[in-house]
Amino acid sequence: AKKAKKPKDSSNELAVCRVLLADLEAHQDAWPFLSPVRHKSVPGYRKVIKKPMDFSTIKEKLTNNLYLNLENFIVDVNLVFNNCQRFNEDDSEIGRAGHRMRRFFDKRWTELLHLK
Numbered sequence: 001a002k003k004a005k006k007p008k009d010s011s012n013e014l015a016v017c018r019v020l021l022a023d024l025e026a027h028q029d030a031w032p033f034l035s036p037v038r039h040k041s042v043p044g045y046r047k048v049i050k051k052p053m054d055f056s057t058i059k060e061k062l063t064n065n066l067y068l069n070l071e072n073f074i075v076d077v078n079l080v081f082n083n084c085q086r087f088n089e090d091d092s093e094i095g096r097a098g099h100r101m102r103r104f105f106d107k108r109w110t111e112l113l114h115l116k
């Protein structure tokens with residue numbers, strides 16, 4: 001007989017989110033993304049970037065169970081990198097850090113997902 005489909009268990013997905021976030025925060029190129037951009041001291045930021053996001057805010061949301069699954073978490077992490085690309089030249093310190101962090105993240109979560 002067909003095996004009953006297991007109900008979606010998001011608890012291990014959230015454990016994966018915590019591992020991924022810890023890896024992002026520990027990365028040497030994470031420094032631009034560790035806390036919210038101080039938009040009061042960065043001309044144009046608030047106008048250009050409609051949805052600011054950073055690793056400390058993601059951690060807060062994770063702690064307050066605001067991510068229902070890995071998908072929602074990945075959307076916010078990609079927001080960090082897309083905001084960075086929009087606001088910074090590719091050929092700049094922060095722009096390069098953003099590209100390196102995005103590459104690292106993409107590799108890391110596909111690794112973790114293949115372990116399943």
Ligand SMILES: Cc1nnc(-c2cnn(C)c2N)n1CCCn1ccnc1
Pocket residue numbers: 031032033037042083084087088094
């Ligand atoms: C992330 C991020 N994207 N753009 C900036 C930024 C902040 N100021 N300026 C002129 C930018 N282009 N950031 C935040 C970088 C945070 N930072 C800067 C030095 N140490 C941390």
